[in-house]
Amino acid sequence: MRIKSGIFILVIMFSFVSCVSYFNLKKEIADAEGSEIAVISGINNEPNLSFAMMLTASLQKHSKLKVMSQKKIAESIEYYPFRIEGPWKFAYVDIEPDFERVNLEKIKEIQKRLGVKYLYVVWTPVETSYTLQNTGNVYELHTISQLYEFPDGEPIGGSKFVIAKHPGMFSSMGKSKRDVMMYYADNVAKEISEQMKVIKGGNS
Amino acid sequence: MFVKSKQWVLSMLCFLLVILLAGCVGYSPKSDFELVEGEKKINKGTIAVIAGSGSEVDIKLAHEITRQLTENTNLTVFSQEELNKRMPQYPMFFMKSQESETDQWSIRPSYLSEENKKSLKKIQEKLGAEYILLAWAEGISYWENGVSESCIFSFISGKKCKLSVPCRVVKYPENRVIASYNYKDRYYSSSLYSFNQVIDKFLVKASRQISEQFTTVVLDESMLINTGEK
Numbered sequence: 001m002r003i004k005s006g007i008f009i010l011v012i013m014f015s016f017v018s019c020v021s022y023f024n025l026k027k028e029i030a031d032a033e034g035s036e037i038a039v040i041s042g043i044n045n046e047p048n049l050s051f052a053m054m055l056t057a058s059l060q061k062h063s064k065l066k067v068m069s070q071k072k073i074a075e076s077i078e079y080y081p082f083r084i085e086g087p088w089k090f091a092y093v094d095i096e097p098d099f100e101r102v103n104l105e106k107i108k109e110i111q112k113r114l115g116v117k118y119l120y121v122v123w124t125p126v127e128t129s130y131t132l133q134n135t136g137n138v139y140e141l142h143t144i145s146q147l148y149e150f151p152d153g154e155p156i157g158g159s160k161f162v163i164a165k166h167p168g169m170f171s172s173m174g175k176s177k178r179d180v181m182m183y184y185a186d187n188v189a190k191e192i193s194e195q196m197k198v199i200k201g202g203n204s
Numbered sequence: 205m206f207v208k209s210k211q212w213v214l215s216m217l218c219f220l221l222v223i224l225l226a227g228c229v230g231y232s233p234k235s236d237f238e239l240v241e242g243e244k245k246i247n248k249g250t251i252a253v254i255a256g257s258g259s260e261v262d263i264k265l266a267h268e269i270t271r272q273l274t275e276n277t278n279l280t281v282f283s284q285e286e287l288n289k290r291m292p293q294y295p296m297f298f299m300k301s302q303e304s305e306t307d308q309w310s311i312r313p314s315y316l317s318e319e320n321k322k323s324l325k326k327i328q329e330k331l332g333a334e335y336i337l338l339a340w341a342e343g344i345s346y347w348e349n350g351v352s353e354s355c356i357f358s359f360i361s362g363k364k365c366k367l368s369v370p371c372r373v374v375k376y377p378e379n380r381v382i383a384s385y386n387y388k389d390r391y392y393s394s395s396l397y398s399f400n401q402v403i404d405k406f407l408v409k410a411s412r413q414i415s416e417q418f419t420t421v422v423l424d425e426s427m428l429i430n431t432g433e434k
Contacts, residue, residue, distance in 0.1 A: 043258060044258055044293060044296055044297065045258060045297045046297075078292070079292040079293050082292050082293050082296075083258055083293075083295060083296075089400075090260075090398075090400035090401065090403075090404055091260045091400070092260055092261060092344075092399070092400050092403040092404065093346065093398075093399040093400050093403065094399075094400065096398070096400055125259075125260055126260070
């Protein structure tokens with residue numbers, strides 16, 4: 001009986017892990033190799049900037065894109081990082097998306113300063129924690145992101161997922177918050193690279 | 205007899221439905237805005253409502269309190285957009301935690317740590333405002349289900365949240381807290397609403413209460429749009 005319920009919990013956990021979509025590209029891209037991309041932190045707090053930094057490093061590792069460093073972004077844009085109104089109606093407990101609410105003007109201004117072809121803006125507006133009886137503490141960082149293509153500033157992809165440090169999940173067992181975040185950043189970078197056909201070691 | 209009991213059941217069902225749809229029930233907060241002893245009410249000047257952090261909750265509070273003060277008083281109130289223009293990093297996470305602040309057994313209600321006072325002074329220097337109303341949310345919590353506390357509707361209306369919002373009014377150039385409010389409240393709402401919607405409604409209610417208390421206790425009557433003179 002114990003084995004059966006153990007297997008059941010494993011199946012549920014596995015299905016949760018495998019359901020996460022880290023990135024969805026909305027249009028076919030064939031010639032992105034060598035194009036420049038910058039990852040922008042949409043909120044000026046520590047977790048958001050950390051995720052942007054990790055994603056920058058992961059994209060440099062996994063993709064054939066020219067990835068602008070966070071240092072260069074900070075040198076090019078005064079006061080970076082600062083808040084950019086993001087794509088949500090509410091973001092207190094979780095994110096209720098509303099893509100009309102993005103401050104596209106601010107994003108276009110940033111792109112003008114950086115001169116990159118792709119701008120990947122990531123927001124982490126909700127950070128929650130709670131305790132599960134007999135399991136432990138769960139920490140969640142709700143993220144939403146958009147990939148913009150220039151010169152038009154068209155949103156061509158994005159995602160919405162939760163970075164979760166959950167004592168019962170394989171991906172975060174025994175890991176620090178930073179390690180969990182790096183795991184997610186790596187997965188996002190791999191999916192962006194695969195879907196844009198610029199993954200290192202791929203057939204692009 | 206059967207018809208009568210059927211009518212009773214029906215009317216009870218209607219009653220329950222009305223409560224479910226009506227949604228939200230709140231408590232009246234127990235504390236008030238307090239003017240620090242020896243301080244005078246504000247009878248002119250410029251004021252900026254500053255969010256204690258860049259969190260969605262604090263941003264909502266600052267926007268709503270700003271709106272209320274702009275609509276209902278003769279004070280010159282900085283819009284949140286103006287603050288953002290003058291300080292591109294605003295709203296920002298500038299405050300350091302001072303959780304003991306709302307513990308009124310041991311610390312005076314108007315307490316604002318020296319570190320936070322310094323950070324706020326830097327903001328004030330960029331604005332030149334004569335007064336700053338600083339508001340930030342501490343300890344927002346939410347939960348669902350279960351009979352709890354003393355609200356008679358709590359067994360029906362499923363969503364509940366709790367919030368405390370310390371507020372400080374600081375006068376410049378003196379850099380002195382002249383008034384404070386440690387707003388605390390609970391809010392009950394129908395399960396029909398999402399937690400995000402419930403919290404949003406709660407924040408609007410909290411902001412209204414804070415600005416009403418501010419205008420009543422801290423502001424001179426002549427500064428009220430309905431009763432005063434320009």
